[in-house]
Amino acid sequence: MSERTTSVPDALIPPAAAVPAHRDPNVLRWVAAYTVSMVGDMVFYLALSWAAVQNGTAAQAGIVTAVSAVPRALLMLGGGVVADRFGPRRAVIGSDAVRCGTVLAVAAVLFVTDPGLWLLALLAVVFGTVDAVFLPAVGALPARITTKDQLARVQGMRGLGIRFAAVVGAPLGGLGVAVGGSAAAFAFAGLLIAVSVPLLVSVRVRELPPDEATPRDDTTAWRDLRAGLRHVRRHRVLGPLMITIALGDLGFVGPLNVGLTLLADERGWGASGMGWVLGGFGTGAGVAALLLTVRGRVPYAGLVAAGAIIPGAAAIAALAYAPGLPVAVGTAVLVGLLTGLSGAMCGALLQTQTDTAYLGRVTAVAGIVSLGIAPLSMPLSAAAIGVWGTGPVFVVSALVCALGGVVALCAPGLRRAELPK
Known part of the structure; x- marks a missing residue:
């Protein structure tokens, strides 16, 4: 059985080939809902970290802010099964509504009392658990709307x-904390997520043909999970693509998070200098996303992904040896442009190469790599920098990232992969 949308028949949804996605009101509603929800997430995590710091030690605050990653990583494969069995639209709306209600409830509690770290830790666990359903469903939904x-x-x-x-979320969260403390910031995050819910409800989806839909009556969730993993493992593009994504994220996350903080401190750039470098990265990544939005299709997608990963990795290594802040900012722009382009190509190939009925589970596999495995490189990077310094660690991380490009070049299916015309 597949997800059904009785209010809007499929015949009333214009074919995406006739309406480009960036001009399709249905797609634009989904993008608006996703963006507002992501802004709410940014405000939420800033409010969570601020409240944790105010109620405990730095170590306790770190545990509270990190604890949401545990259920997200452990349960995301199950969330992918839920998205495919019950439909991504239903899963997205339900999980987003739960996220909204939970955050607003905690905000209300904080307005009247100060329950301490236990409530914040519980909130983080709930948020991470619901994200385990929300994120795979978000990844599966575009194939149903275009x-x-x-x-x-x-x-x-x-x-x-x-x-x-990323640009507006942190300032809005800081404004909420400055105006009314953590309770106000949580309330603001909840209201932003609340805005996304009716937008998601208004998004129209196509039903999958019966032969493509994930059956719910004659299979178990465990069999669905195994079928999804088997789909990735046996696919000539998806298998090496997952390895490429994993290596790219492992080599990227450490240097561009904890490594950049330590590099800025070592070079005397300060917080403002680090902000400039991060801004350069965001600018480059934004240009890459804009390019794909405008063009809609890049030829030789697999080759472009591999070709962008390798010089992007070289730029990551070069960042540690930048002679001054202006050069570091320019290098960060190049890192953002190249890694943003390769990431966009990998994401587009994942979307287009996966059978629609498996998209929730395949997105979950990629999410576990990015959100479960890659963050492990951050404490390892910090410890390694303490022993060997920033330069060698950035170089090793760049080599790991570049290895992802090598895998893409050596896998014929991925190297020759194209985006649909």
């Missing part, structure tokens, strides 16, 4: 939404 020839453009639009959320 056709494959527009999925690459939707990936670019989604990238622009992420960049927008």
